[in-house]
Structures are given as C-alpha cells and as structure tokens.
Amino acid sequence: xxxxxxxxxxxxxxxxxxPLRIVxxxxxxxxxxxxxxxxxxxxxxxxxxxxxxxAALTLVVRAGxxxxxxxxxxxAENLQLPFEPMTHNTLLNTSGRSxxxxxxxxxxxxxxxxxxGACRDSLIxxxxxxxxxxxxxxxxxxxxxxxxxxxxxxxAGSFGTLGVMTELSFxxxxxxxxxATVNLHGLNDADGIxxxxxxxxxxxxxxxxxFANGNAMIRIxxxxxxxxxxVGALKSLFAVHDITVDLNDTATWASIGNVEHxxxxxxxxxxxxxxxxxxxxxxxxxxxxxxxLNAVYDWGGGLIYLSLPDDLNLRDHMGGFGGHAxxxxxxxxxxxxxxxxxxxxxxxxxxxRAKFDPRGILNTGIxx
Amino acid sequence: xxxxTPSATVLNKKSHxxxxxxxxxxxxxxxxxxxxxRAYECDALTAYRCVPMLxxxxxxxxxxxxxxxxxxxxxxxxxxxxxxxxxxxxxMPTADCVILGVAKMNNVLETDYENRLIRVQSGRTNLSVxxxxxxxxxxxxxxxSSQLACAIAGNIGMNSGGAHCLxxxxxxxxxLGVTMVMMDGEVVEIGGGHLDASGLDLLxxxxxxxxxxxxxxxxxxxxxxxxxxxxxxxxxxxxNEVAGACVADIIKAGVLPVAIEFMDRLCIETSENFAxxxxxxxxALLIVExxxxxxxxxxxxxxxxxxxxxxxxxxxxxxKSEEESAKIWLGRKSAFGAIGQISDYMCLDGTIPVSxxxxxxxxxxxxxxxxxxxxxxxxxxxxGNMHPLILFDANKPGDLERCxxxxxxxxxxxxxxxxxxxxxxxxxxxxxxxxxxxxxxxDIDAQLNVKDVFDxxxxxxxAKVFPLSATxxxxxxx
Numbered sequence: 001x002x003x004x005x006x007x008x009x010x011x012x013x014x015x016x017x018x019p020l021r022i023v024x025x026x027x028x029x030x031x032x033x034x035x036x037x038x039x040x041x042x043x044x045x046x047x048x049x050x051x052x053x054x055a056a057l058t059l060v061v062r063a064g065x066x067x068x069x070x071x072x073x074x075x076a077e078n079l080q081l082p083f084e085p086m087t088h089n090t091l092l093n094t095s096g097r098s099x100x101x102x103x104x105x106x107x108x109x110x111x112x113x114x115x116x117g118a119c120r121d122s123l124i125x126x127x128x129x130x131x132x133x134x135x136x137x138x139x140x141x142x143x144x145x146x147x148x149x150x151x152x153x154x155x156a157g158s159f160g161t162l163g164v165m166t167e168l169s170f171x172x173x174x175x176x177x178x179x180a181t182v183n184l185h186g187l188n189d190a191d192g193i194x195x196x197x198x199x200x201x202x203x204x205x206x207x208x209x210x211f212a213n214g215n216a217m218i219r220i221x222x223x224x225x226x227x228x229x230x231v232g233a234l235k236s237l238f239a240v241h242d243i244t245v246d247l248n249d250t251a252t253w254a255s256i257g258n259v260e261h262x263x264x265x266x267x268x269x270x271x272x273x274x275x276x277x278x279x280x281x282x283x284x285x286x287x288x289x290x291x292x293l294n295a296v297y298d299w300g301g302g303l304i305y306l307s308l309p310d311d312l313n314l315r316d317h318m319g320g321f322g323g324h325a326x327x328x329x330x331x332x333x334x335x336x337x338x339x340x341x342x343x344x345x346x347x348x349x350x351x352x353r354a355k356f357d358p359r360g361i362l363n364t365g366i367x368x
Numbered sequence: 369x370x371x372x373t374p375s376a377t378v379l380n381k382k383s384h385x386x387x388x389x390x391x392x393x394x395x396x397x398x399x400x401x402x403x404x405x406r407a408y409e410c411d412a413l414t415a416y417r418c419v420p421m422l423x424x425x426x427x428x429x430x431x432x433x434x435x436x437x438x439x440x441x442x443x444x445x446x447x448x449x450x451x452x453x454x455x456x457x458x459x460m461p462t463a464d465c466v467i468l469g470v471a472k473m474n475n476v477l478e479t480d481y482e483n484r485l486i487r488v489q490s491g492r493t494n495l496s497v498x499x500x501x502x503x504x505x506x507x508x509x510x511x512x513s514s515q516l517a518c519a520i521a522g523n524i525g526m527n528s529g530g531a532h533c534l535x536x537x538x539x540x541x542x543x544l545g546v547t548m549v550m551m552d553g554e555v556v557e558i559g560g561g562h563l564d565a566s567g568l569d570l571l572x573x574x575x576x577x578x579x580x581x582x583x584x585x586x587x588x589x590x591x592x593x594x595x596x597x598x599x600x601x602x603x604x605x606x607x608n609e610v611a612g613a614c615v616a617d618i619i620k621a622g623v624l625p626v627a628i629e630f631m632d633r634l635c636i637e638t639s640e641n642f643a644x645x646x647x648x649x650x651x652a653l654l655i656v657e658x659x660x661x662x663x664x665x666x667x668x669x670x671x672x673x674x675x676x677x678x679x680x681x682x683x684x685x686x687x688k689s690e691e692e693s694a695k696i697w698l699g700r701k702s703a704f705g706a707i708g709q710i711s712d713y714m715c716l717d718g719t720i721p722v723s724x725x726x727x728x729x730x731x732x733x734x735x736x737x738x739x740x741x742x743x744x745x746x747x748x749x750x751x752g753n754m755h756p757l758i759l760f761d762a763n764k765p766g767d768l769e770r771c772x773x774x775x776x777x778x779x780x781x782x783x784x785x786x787x788x789x790x791x792x793x794x795x796x797x798x799x800x801x802x803x804x805x806x807x808x809x810x811d812i813d814a815q816l817n818v819k820d821v822f823d824x825x826x827x828x829x830x831a832k833v834f835p836l837s838a839t840x841x842x843x844x845x846x
Binding site for chain 1: 564596661748
C-alpha cells in the first residue's frame with residue numbers, strides 16, 4: 001500500500017484485513033522486535049513541506065518527506081532541527097533515505113539531545129490515522145500548547161503502533177554561527193565521563209559531550225566571540241589534560257551520532273540509556289567479567305553504544321542500574337530487541353494500543 | 369459553570385468514607401469540618417467555587433496509595449491539588465469529591481549534581497526546588513509567574529511554562545521521571561535519572577494531563593548550572609505592530625534570547641503607576657533578556673540592539689547594573705498585580721504563531737471595543753503565548769458574562785490563526801467548553817480513550833478539560 005494522502009491512508013487502513021508493517025524510507029526496518037506482517041504500508045508517497053516559517057521557528061512537513069530534503073530546506077533558511085537526528089544507514093547497512101516520519105516514530109535524537117532535547121521535545125504537532133482508520137490531530141504549530149492531553153509526545157517513539165503519522169510540526173532552532181570541539185585525549189572511561197559531567201555541570205552551555213577511543217569531546221556552539229570565550233573557559237577548567245580544539249568539525253559529530261566507530265565490529269550492537277555516571281560503571285562491570293567490547297558514549301555518558309559478543313544478553317548484566325538496553329543489531333544472546341516493561345507499565349501500554357489500534361494490525365509486537 | 373450533579377450515593381456514605389480514611393491517615397490529615405474544607409473551595413480562578421465533601425493531606429506515596437485505593441473501592445471522585453494556584457480551575461472541587469492535597473509532601477529526596485538532577489516530593493514549590501540547589505550554582509529552569517507558591521505537582525499537571533521557556537523549554541522538557549499513584553492505588557514508576565524511558569512515552573502524556581491520569585507524588589527534574597549573568601534590554605515603540613515585527617526580526621536573526629516579553633500601553637501605564645519602574649511613555653514595550661558571560665552578553669545584545677534600531681524605537685535602554693535589570697523586570701513582574709489594583713480582570717492564555725502577532729493584537733483591540741471592555745496585553749512574545757487581560761467589574765451584573773464571551777472570542781481567534789486555547793495555564797474548567805473549537809470529536813475521543821486506560825472509572829478530576837457533553841457517557845458508566 002502506498003497512499004499519497006491522508007484520505008487514501010485512512011481508506012487503506014480501514015480496508016486492511018491483516019497486519020501491516022509500516023515503512024518510511026526503510027533505513028531502520030530492523031529496529032525493534034520482529035513484525036509478523038506480509039503487507040507493507042509505505043508513507044513514502046506523502047511528501048512535502050507544508051509550512052516553513054523562519055520568524056516563528058516552525059516547520060510543518062508530511063511524514064514521508066526524506067530527512068535530507070527537510071535538512072536542505074532548513075539549511076537554506078539557516079535553521080536546523082534542534083535534536084540532530086542520526087541516520088542508521090551505516091550501522092544497519094541500509095541504503096534507503098530516512099524519512100522524517102520514521103525519525104519521529106522511533107524518536108531518533110542525536111548528540112544535541114543533551115542540551116536541546118529529544119525529537120519528542122521539538123515535536124509540537126501531529127496528524128495521523130489510527131488503527132481504525134480515523135484521521136486525527138493533536139498539538140498544532142505553536143511551541144507552547146497545553147490544550148488537552150499531549151498525544152504528540154505519546155506518538156514520538158511509538159514505532160507506528162498507535163497510528164500512522166501523516167504530518168508533523170516542529171519547533172526549530174537557528175543554526176549556530178560557529179561550532180568548536182574541545183578534545184581531551186588519553187583518558188580511561190571513568191575519567192572521560194567525569195570530564196563530560198563536569199563540562200555539562202559548568203555554565204558553558206555545551207551542546208555535545210561524547211567519549212570514544214580515549215577521547216572526550218565537548219562541543220560549543222553559538223556566536224563567534226561567545227564560542228571563543230567558552231572554549232577558553234573549558235580549557236582552563238581542564239588545564240591538566242592534553243587538549244586540542246577543532247573548529248566546525250561536523251564530520252566527527254556525525255560519525256559519533258551515527259555510531260560509525262562500531263559499525264565494522266562483529267557481534268551485537270546494543271544501545272543503553274542510563275544515568276551518565278552509571279555508564280562507565282556498567283562498562284567496567286562487563287570488562288571485569290572479561291567481556292570483549294567496544295563502547296562509544298554520548299549524552300555525557302548517559303547514552304552508550306556497545307558492541308558485544310553475539311551470544312551475550314546485556315540485560316543479564318544491567319542489574320542495579322536503572323535505565324534500559326535496546327538490541328540494535330545481532331542476536332544478543334537471543335534477547336528481545338526492545339526491553340520488556342514491568343507488568344504495570346506493560347498493562348498501560350497494552351491498554352493504549354488496544355484503544356488506538358483495536359484490531360492490533362499496526363506494526364504489531366514491534367515494541368514488545 | 370456547569371458541573372455534574374453530585375452523587376447522592378457518595379454523599380450518603382460520607383461518615384463511612386471518613387472512618388476508612390482515618391484508618392490510613394492521621395486525624396490531622398483528614399479534613400471534614402465544613403469550615404475547614406471551605407479553604408479548598410477554589411483555586412486561583414476564584415470566580416467559581418464549590419466546597420468539597422472532604423480534603424486529605426497525605427504525607428507520602430504510601431498514604432496517597434491507601435487513600436486512592438479507598439476512593440476507588442467506594443467510587444468517590446478525587447480532585448488532586450498542588451498549591452491551588454491554577455488560573456484555569458484545575459483544582460476546583462465538586463461537592464462529592466475528596467480533595468487530595470500534596471502540600472505536606474515537600475521534601476527533597478535526592479540531589480545529584482554530576483547527573484544534573486533533583487528528586488523531590490511533588491508538593492514542593494517550584495521556587496524552592498531552585499532554592500535547594502542554588503547555593504551550588506544550579507537552578508530548575510521552568511519559571512511560572514506563580515513560582516513562589518505553585519507546586520511541582522501542579523506544574524506537571526498543567527505542563528507549566530514561564531518567561532524563560534524560549535530557551536529552556538516548559539515542564540515536560542525538564543521532567544525526567546515520576547512516581548505516580550494510579551486511581552486504584554497501584555504505584556507506577558516512569559523514567560528516572562536516565563534520558564528517554566523505554567516503551568511508549570507515558571511521561572509525555574502524564575505531563576499536562578491535569579491530574580486526570582494519576583496522582584504524581586515524586587518527580588525527577590533536570591537541573592542546570594546557572595548562567596554567569598543575565599541582562600535585559602528595554603525597547604519601546606510607538607506602535608504594537610512595529611514591536612511585533614521587531615520580535616520576528618530578532619528570532620530570524622539567529623540570536624535566541626532567553627526571554628522576549630511584550631507589554632502594551634494599558635499594561636505599561638498601569639504597572640508604571642503601581643511599581644514606578646521608570647517605564648517610558650509608549651504604545652508597546654519589549655523586554656529582551658540574554659544570558660552568559662560578559663563577552664557573550666555584549667555580543668548578543670549588540671545584535672539585538674542593531675535590529676531594534678532599524679525599527680526606530682522611541683526608547684532603548686540597556687541595563688548597566690543589577691539594579692537597572694531588576695527595575696526593567698519590576699514593571700513586567702508587577703503587571704498582573706497592578707491591573708488587579710485598578711480592576712477585576714480575566715487573564716487569557718492563548719498561543720498564536722509569532723508571525724500573527726500584529727494582526728491578533730489589532731483584532732483584540734477591535735473585539736474589546738465591540739464588547740465595551742478594556743483589554744491589556746502582557747505576554748511571552750518569543751513563543752507567541754499571549755496573556756490578554758480583560759478588565760471588568762465583578763459587581764456590575766452581566767459584566768463577568770460579557771467578559772467571558774469576549775475571552776472566548778479572543779481564544780477562538782487564536783485558534784483561527786493557527787494557535788491554541790491555552791499555552792501554559794491548562795484547560796481546567798475555564799476553557800473546557802471551547803475544546804471543540806480546536807479539536808474535532810475524533811481528536812477528543814482519542815484523548816478520552818487515554819483516560820479510559822489510566823482511570824477506567826473516571827474518578828480523577830473527571831469534570832475538567834473536556835466538554836461535559838463529551839464525557840457524559842463515560843462518567844455515567846462509572
């Protein structure tokens with residue numbers, strides 16, 4: 001099925017008599033648990049920007065629009081999506097073009113999440129078709145809106161299980177004039193994360209804090225003099241370390257965001273969300289258990305991508321740490337890709353899905 | 369204000385309910401004396417009042433759970449209450465309800481600077497969250513005007529904003545996790561110290577659900593390091609439209625101030641008479657604030673001032689000291705109180721796309737003249753969240769009704785230009801009956817379905833947010 005507008009999509013869902021797999025650009029099809037559906041419903045036919053208003057920092061765009069097209073349109077106005085979405089093409093070895101609807105459905109956020117919020121924080125409105133074929137909306141195109149329940153957030157990261165999104169509204173940010181990265185070299189994980197936490201706890205408004213290959217990276221963005229000042233402040237904060245500064249090094253941040261460091265590794269890739277200070281402890285526990293691993297930390301240590309032996313279930317080692325682990329690639333000791341919820345939360349989620357998708361036909365089982 | 373008929377069944381077993389509540393709460397936490405329950409008859413929307421059947425003041429999550437379990441079993445409606453500062457009637461009781469006040473639950477449970485979070489009981493006031501961490505250089509960013517009094521529980525219920533949300537976002541963007549008691553007494557933990565909880569974003573839908581999905585007893589909040597300094601500039605214009613255009617140009621230029629506040633002539637004059645902040649004689653006034661180190665502040669302000677000068681301001685005043693900064697903010701912060709000194713007023717809260725500011729301001733003026741009521745405008749211009757203040761005389765028969773009609777017309781105007789009914793105060797009872805102006809019945813049904821899942825008996829704050837006609841069947845079924 002390849003509807004080109006909301007009405008066609010509504011008809012397609014109403015007439016469906018079997019489970020549907022929802023597809024945008026097809027770059028993240030293996031994220032989430034397996035979906036047992038032989039019919040594919042594509043959003044790729046619903047494209048185009050319906051409103052881009054620089055003076056209001058607002059974008060309204062149809063869900064099937066490729067992310068690169070959205071970014072090109074924003075570039076032309078010197079604007080950006082605040083949450084810096086990653087692409088999964090490298091990590092998952094896929095060839096399509098990520099769509100903005102797919103980004104929202106999976107709540108994909110990159111390094112700037114730590115300062116500017118996640119995809120769900122920039123999303124201010126959705127139009128969608130639910131599992132019964134009803135066309136509905138929530139939120140709108142203004143950045144402050146508490147009119148009724150915030151189903152906009154609920155839709156972000158719902159992996160298509162509550163409805164198929166057709167149009168999305170975002171709050172935008174101006175593109176920073178300058179970007180600088182302060183690199184601290186030769187650190188172990190614990191010291192590296194300590195550096196990131198101190199940078200985040202300083203008044204320097206850092207917009208990226210990552211650690212990979214013994215290198216702690218701290219990103220500063222803004223007007224030229226301001227960036228210059230804050231780089232100086234960070235250099236004096238960490239004066240005892242081996243420090244270099246890169247200007248406008250967008251490639252390094254793209255490679256961190258897209259987890260390119262781990263893409264060539266064998267075995268399983270896991271994505272872990274924990275309290276930043278728990279990150280290096282979790283990794284140290286694994287090392288102490290003689291597990292072979294590679295780790296890339298983002299979000300000040302709170303987001304860890306790990307490559308691990310394929311027969312290991314990371315969740316068996318998460319005891320004592322809050323947060324959650326998602327299997328992104330590989331077998332992971334046979335673990336379900338999405339972390340199972342406790343009974344109470346699972347019951348609420350099941351209840352919501354039953355309301356939005358009473359026949360249980362939308363990406364059934366993808367979130368567990 | 370139409371409210372559901374109180375349940376005779378519930379009222380008839382009042383003494384039985386009291387005795388059950390006394391089994392789980394200390395006597396001082398169960399308030400049944402009609403003189404004492406009167407304290408809970410309204411929130412900050414004082415035009416509407418109703419004394420509740422009972423009020424309870426539990427001290428912790430376990431007690432909240434016990435109370436809700438009893439109310440669930442007995443079929444008693446519950447209205448959660450933070451500090452009672454809602455401007456939308458979010459905490460207004462029904463005659464057959466138990467008010468569940470969280471005021472006793474105000475402890476800090478954990479501060480963690482490395483991970484930049486604080487965990488508090490939900491009755492803690494907004495400002496005292498910052499107060500708990502400010503000596504160490506941190507603060508909690510959302511800053512509603514009522515922050516001295518309002519509770520985090522209410523902030524979460526209404527997804528409260530504030531003057532500085534252009535940069536820092538509103539409550540939902542600063543909330544990491546909650547402990548919430550469901551209506552049946554079950555305690556659920558959502559989120560925590562990590563970012564982006566797994567599964568569906570339940571935290572996102574709980575925040576802003578106006579106490580209809582559960583009672584939040586504890587919250588994990590993001591804290592930030594305070595900026596080195598902040599400095600406002602005051603820019604005055606002889607036309608509202610020009611001020612609106614200046615706001616648009618500042619935003620387009622790629623400078624993102626932490627706040628852009630707008631006041632029109634009525635508000636400028638009234639707050640000047642009241643607070644003596646030294647405001648100029650002008651049609652419109654902007655306060656634009658930037659943050660950072662000295663270098664950063666100067667760099668940003670020079671850009672903003674250059675933009676402002678292109679719009680020929682009648683006055684442009686850059687603060688040179690802490691005292692001058694305080695004075696620039698004094699008039700703005702006194703605006704509501706100053707208007708309250710000269711008249712009764714109703715405060716609206718619609719949001720519009722920033723680009724529609726000049727048109728909407730003009731239309732509000734016209735609508736005011738049609739209704740014969742004065743209206744002042746003071747609001748967060750950077751994000752389009754307007755607060756028209758309609759002046760009326762509560763002692764004059766028919767004036768309140770006329771004011772409400774006029775308010776509804778302004779809110780419909782906000783929706784027509786692409787905005788919404790409420791930007792940060794919430795729907796409560798105040799805007800309940802306008803919901804169909806913004807949403808179709810299908811849109812509303814989707815929201816009601818969410819409540820069905822969390823509160824299948826429709827006992828929690830059930831007469832709010834949605835038109836009574838839309839919820840009637842569900843409430844009756846319970």
